Ligand SMILES: Nc1ncnc2c1ncn2[C@@H]1O[C@H](COP(=O)(O)OP(=O)(O)OP(=O)(O)O)[C@@H](O)[C@H]1O
């Protein structure tokens with residue numbers, strides 16, 4: 670199964686989500702490969718830090734430009750292929766969407782981020798002309814943990830207008846532990862923070878329906 674994390678926007682939490690999804694799958698005994706298609710190499714750097722630990726193993730490769738056939742090939746060799754894309758409308762994102770089973774669009778609950786959803790919806794529609802079974806999800810990331818803030822509800826209401834993209838109920842909070850995890854080769858499921866752990870577990874159970 671190919672799970673691609675992408676957006677046309679930078680800094681929305683794509684690499685954080687990709688590394689956490691890969692760590693979750695690996696910790697659950699799944700044969701997993703992380704594909705870094707962003708020249709910034711955030712996911713690859715995380716993977717190299719992980720090699721220094723005794724945490725559950727996975728593979729990692731870098732692949733740029735047209736990634737479709739590489740993803741299809743890796744999908745025959747691994748149970749899960751998790752792809753981290755760069756934050757723009759790129760060849761990697763467009764070609765990756767032609768092979769992906771699941772597309773996850775992280776989005777912060779703020780105007781500049783939710784303004785990208787109409788274009789992401791068009792991109793999903795175009796990809797489905799070639800890849801009919803593509804499942805597309807949006808997840809709100811870096812959500813304020815203060816319950817007084819209405820930005821989450823406002824963003825949810827807006828995103829629900831786009832029928833091509835299913836908004837996940839799971840919310841990813843703005844928590845320091847996510848920064849600590851990506852800096853040390855860990856996934857949240859390997860850190861000592863129950864709230865963050867249950868956020869990633871909820872997201873995974875919504876997309877994988879295990
Ligand atoms: N849930 C979170 N809570 C707190 N900090 C977060 C969270 N998610 C991401 N961050 C931090 O926000 C920054 C951007 O996250 P990340 O690198 O995952 O985004 P990205 O979409 O991959 O960015 P880019 O477009 O540059 O590749 C990083 O410093 C990361 O540690």
Ligand SMILES: [Mg+2]
Nearest residue numbers: 683684707711
């Ligand atoms: Mg990134």
